[in-house]
Amino acid sequence: MKLIAVDLDGTLLNCRNEISEENVKAIKYAQSKGIEVIIATGRAYFDALSICKRAGISTYVISDNGAAIHCPESRQIFSIAMDKGDVHQIIRLLEEHDLYYEVFTNNAIYTTLNKREVLQIEMDKIRIESPELDISPLHQAARTQFSQSGFVFVNNYIEILEKDEKYYKILAFSFDEAKRKTGIELFNSMKQLSLVSSGDYNLEISSKYTSKGNALERLAPILGFSFENTMAIGDSYNDISMLKKARYNVAMGNAKDDIKEICDIVTSANDENGVAHAIYKFINIFKSAS
Secondary structure, eight states: OOEEEEOIIIIIBOTTSOBOHHHHHHHHHHHHTTOEEEEEOSSOHHHHHHHHHHHTOOOEEEEGGGTEEEOTTSOEEEEOOOOHHHHHHHHHHHHHTTOEEEEEESSOEEEETTHHHHHHHHHHHHHHHOTTSOOHHHHHHHHHHHTOSOEEEESSHHHHHTOOSOEEEEEEEOSOHHHHHHHHHHHHTOTTEEEEOSSTTEEEEEETTOOHHHHHHHHHHHHTOOGGGEEEEEOSGGGHHHHHHSSEEEEOTTSOHHHHHHOSEEOOOGGGTHHHHHHHHHHHHHHHHO
């Protein structure tokens, strides 16, 4: 084993959005064995970096679903930005259909001041229409979404478009299934875009050349690894590209059933240190084979 690529949300992070001590120990153990560990996340780089720093780990980071790659010294070694005209069109459509959204750039995560109210209105509507429904998972999903670091609130989307920055990703989020379906229909028709999801309530839009799997391919010659010697661990649809690239693919116990079906192994859930279990299992397998 030469390289392990690990997703963050729902994988390395537990329900408190933390990397457990057991997972930290496993990562450092793998690194001590000469294995390159890479964080591959849909989060912005500055957000992922703050999480890693709190846990005391240092790795290469694939961020924004593959739109940027940074080395352990925080130097950016690759990025692929969205076309500004596409960004304008996407935001205009999101505004028209009243979806909450976030715009990820190399410097910040931008959202307008009033957009979080949209999610509260959607939750209130669900509470009124289905009073028997437990909406605590919706509150948890919103808390997780808002837990990211690097938010900058602006008055309107024009301020976002005026920024002289690289636009990496636009995330749309809604508790309204009809709105999400409309978003999928709108953006699937734009062939210059990639559309994936990392959770039950979001859509993540970026350049069609952006994916975690493509980012791993770009890292291969830099780090000198073959995909025959790699493992990827994930839980959701934005992880599929890297799971398919790696020789050994591992789904979390809490992963979507579709993800489990394409993986060789299912490990424990993210709240049960599933990443640590997978790392130790594979290192021991390779140790026994050598």
